[in-house]
Amino acid sequence: MKNTKDTTTAGTTAPLSAKVSPAAKKTLLILNCILLSIGNCGGPLIMRLYFIHGGNRVWLSSALETAGWPFIFLVLIILYFHRRRSAAKHPNNDKPTTFIYMRPRLFLLVAFIGIITGLDDYLYAYGVARLPISTSALIIASQLAFTAFFAFFLVKQKFTAYSVNAVVLLTVGAAVLALHTSSDRPAGESKREYAVGFGMTVAAAVLYGFVLPLIEWTYNKAKQEITYTLVLEIQLVMCLFATIFCMVGMTINNDFKVIPREATEFGLGETKYYIIMCVSALIWQCFFLGAIGVIFCASSLLSGIIIAVLLPVTEVLAVVFYKEKFQAEKGVALVLSLWGFASYFYGEYKLTKNSKDNTESSQRSTELAQTNYSSV
Numbered sequence: 001m002k003n004t005k006d007t008t009t010a011g012t013t014a015p016l017s018a019k020v021s022p023a024a025k026k027t028l029l030i031l032n033c034i035l036l037s038i039g040n041c042g043g044p045l046i047m048r049l050y051f052i053h054g055g056n057r058v059w060l061s062s063a064l065e066t067a068g069w070p071f072i073f074l075v076l077i078i079l080y081f082h083r084r085r086s087a088a089k090h091p092n093n094d095k096p097t098t099f100i101y102m103r104p105r106l107f108l109l110v111a112f113i114g115i116i117t118g119l120d121d122y123l124y125a126y127g128v129a130r131l132p133i134s135t136s137a138l139i140i141a142s143q144l145a146f147t148a149f150f151a152f153f154l155v156k157q158k159f160t161a162y163s164v165n166a167v168v169l170l171t172v173g174a175a176v177l178a179l180h181t182s183s184d185r186p187a188g189e190s191k192r193e194y195a196v197g198f199g200m201t202v203a204a205a206v207l208y209g210f211v212l213p214l215i216e217w218t219y220n221k222a223k224q225e226i227t228y229t230l231v232l233e234i235q236l237v238m239c240l241f242a243t244i245f246c247m248v249g250m251t252i253n254n255d256f257k258v259i260p261r262e263a264t265e266f267g268l269g270e271t272k273y274y275i276i277m278c279v280s281a282l283i284w285q286c287f288f289l290g291a292i293g294v295i296f297c298a299s300s301l302l303s304g305i306i307i308a309v310l311l312p313v314t315e316v317l318a319v320v321f322y323k324e325k326f327q328a329e330k331g332v333a334l335v336l337s338l339w340g341f342a343s344y345f346y347g348e349y350k351l352t353k354n355s356k357d358n359t360e361s362s363q364r365s366t367e368l369a370q371t372n373y374s375s376v
């Protein structure tokens with residue numbers, strides 16, 4: 001994997017990172033990929049379920065995308081007491097156990113990202129309210145191209161032939177799906193509403209394509225040790241400010257007053273209404289935690305690629321649960337997405353293998369030179 005935590009490139013300052021064993025980092029990467037997969041596939045489905053059965057509060061739906069941040073707070077408390085116990089086992093360690101790692105400068109940067117994320121949540125929720133899952137998912141997949149573009153300028157992302165091929169294939173896959181969007185307009189929805197929803201979703205794709213490299217850039221400019229605990233703090237602050245932004249919108253739109261009435265009129269019943277709200281917050285929290293976790297372990301480009309490659313999975317789930325049509329274009333997009341995903345990882349495998357071979361060759365040369373020196 002491209003390790004952005006111990007590499008310095010022109011124009012960027014590599015962050016100080018805690019020493020993590022390759023095995024631990026690989027395990028952490030797999031865990032975050034799983035979280036990202038759950039959130040990326042489940043989030044749109046649970047949100048669409050709310051709108052299908054009578055929900056129509058866009059600001060409420062956008063707030064739920066980040067409202068699960070208190071769960072991260074509980075995890076941070078558990079980690080704090082774990083660090084205290086570990087410190088107690090070493091009597092010679094007189095350093096106090098730190099509860100908050102984030103410094104004020106980093107806090108301000110992350111709070112700003114949180115506000116941008118809140119805006120992106122609203123744009124995305126508006127699109128999901130107006131478009132079928134298949135259409136909104138294919139538009140969001142185009143964020144990979146924007147992620148690659150912004151990653152090049154913000155974090156000097158290095159591209160190989162394989163990563164460029166992956167970006168092209170995944171973007172083409174989304175474009176192929178766009179061939180059937182004209183027949184996807186929900187019944188009873190005007191062309192204007194559909195067009196506005198389409199435009200809002202495109203804006204959401206562009207904005208989140210900017211947010212992912214921006215988070216990686218923030219890691220680079222943090223000027224403090226980047227640990228996974230700090231990553232969790234970043235997630236908490238980012239989601240807190242995104243939720244506050246959306247709750248301001250909810251207040252202006254009188255959503256808090258309407259929620260009880262909407263719950264009683266909900267198509268699946270009042271109890272399931274609130275269950276959907278809770279499940280939505282939890283699933284979306286998996287998405288955001290997985291996304292920034294993958295950035296921590298690898299790069300913003302990989303995070304964007306995983307989001308894009310899960311597009312066909314979301315499409316299939318929409319067909320299964322919401323009986324949306326599965327045209328031939330979706331099958332082609334599935335093949336292209338898997339091809340692009342395989343291309344990216346094959347390129348990373350070759351890069352890692354070449355790096356390992358070069359390191360071993362350098363070590364052998366050093367040992368040979370030392371042997372010759374000793375014989376002299």
